[in-house]
Amino acid sequence: MAISRRPLDVDNYSALDGGNGTEIPGSYRRTNINDIINNFMISYIGDGKALTKVPRYEVAFWAQRAVQEFSYDVFYSNKTIEIQLSTTLQMSLPSDFVNYVSFSYTDKFGNMRPILPSQATKPTRGIAQDDDYKYLYDQTGEVLWAEESETLDRYQKAISLLTVDELASYYIGYYNSIYGPESVMGWWGQRYGTIPEFANMNGTFVLDLNAGQVYFSSGFKADDIITLRYISDGLGDNGDFSNVFVPKLAEDAVMAFMLYNLTKLRPSAAQIAPLYKKEAYAKMRNAKIRLSNMKLPEISQVFRGKSKWIKH
Numbered sequence: 001m002a003i004s005r006r007p008l009d010v011d012n013y014s015a016l017d018g019g020n021g022t023e024i025p026g027s028y029r030r031t032n033i034n035d036i037i038n039n040f041m042i043s044y045i046g047d048g049k050a051l052t053k054v055p056r057y058e059v060a061f062w063a064q065r066a067v068q069e070f071s072y073d074v075f076y077s078n079k080t081i082e083i084q085l086s087t088t089l090q091m092s093l094p095s096d097f098v099n100y101v102s103f104s105y106t107d108k109f110g111n112m113r114p115i116l117p118s119q120a121t122k123p124t125r126g127i128a129q130d131d132d133y134k135y136l137y138d139q140t141g142e143v144l145w146a147e148e149s150e151t152l153d154r155y156q157k158a159i160s161l162l163t164v165d166e167l168a169s170y171y172i173g174y175y176n177s178i179y180g181p182e183s184v185m186g187w188w189g190q191r192y193g194t195i196p197e198f199a200n201m202n203g204t205f206v207l208d209l210n211a212g213q214v215y216f217s218s219g220f221k222a223d224d225i226i227t228l229r230y231i232s233d234g235l236g237d238n239g240d241f242s243n244v245f246v247p248k249l250a251e252d253a254v255m256a257f258m259l260y261n262l263t264k265l266r267p268s269a270a271q272i273a274p275l276y277k278k279e280a281y282a283k284m285r286n287a288k289i290r291l292s293n294m295k296l297p298e299i300s301q302v303f304r305g306k307s308k309w310i311k312h
Helices: 033-044 056-073 150-156 164-170 248-264 267-291 296-303
Strands: 030-032 079-084 090-092 099-106 112-117 204-208 213-216 225-231 245-247
Touching (some): 033 056, 056 248, 056 267, 150 213, 245 248, 248 267
Parallel strands (some): 112 204
Antiparallel strands (some): 030 245, 079 225, 099 225
């Protein structure tokens, strides 16, 4: 097995970790996209190699495309941000947001509780109207839009008898109390007729992609901690390749992806493109397995509960 000569060299670590270097602890698991481009041009481009003449900008283009495609379902490079809610109970989406993985809020014990999307309220956009309910238009004849959606405003100002923390203890009971937070389906917490879709003690959210905002239900309050895990394409700052990194366990798959796409566009190498395509897909599958980060003790811990009796 290969052994590093200085695996614990203090100069390799940042000053924040007690070292003298500038690297972030754990950053060795990733490689810079500039290094991938340089290594690809050295390994695959030149006389007697897979490709003869390919400009660097074209290699850089397909390297970016590889980062984008792999970020969705191969890299598992979910980003996480944590905020404190203001009195508006709203959250702005990050600039590199593509899709969300999960929303959660942190309770007083530090547990992250999942927040589910509201199925009864959807994002809306209101049209500005006068006192006679007629639409308002600007000087060019374009319709004017209201500053706030009345639907979302009512959703966030709905009367709730219990806060999110109080709901946690409320739902531990026997579900036989007729008193509880009012929802669109009646009263929660009754012994019979509870709808699981609405029996969520953690609250709900409404995601408005057009406005770039997330609206949280009235059970939340100011200063609640909200965590968003989301998917990015990895190129939020693609003007600077020094800020784009790729996991080393998927470096070979990225190069195979680049090689296939560069080859299929060239008539002189088109006959070998199908072989490179199979190789690219095979290495992509290997990268998924490597990055899935499955640990046998953790899987065993989950499977130990498979024989547990569940009482309905």
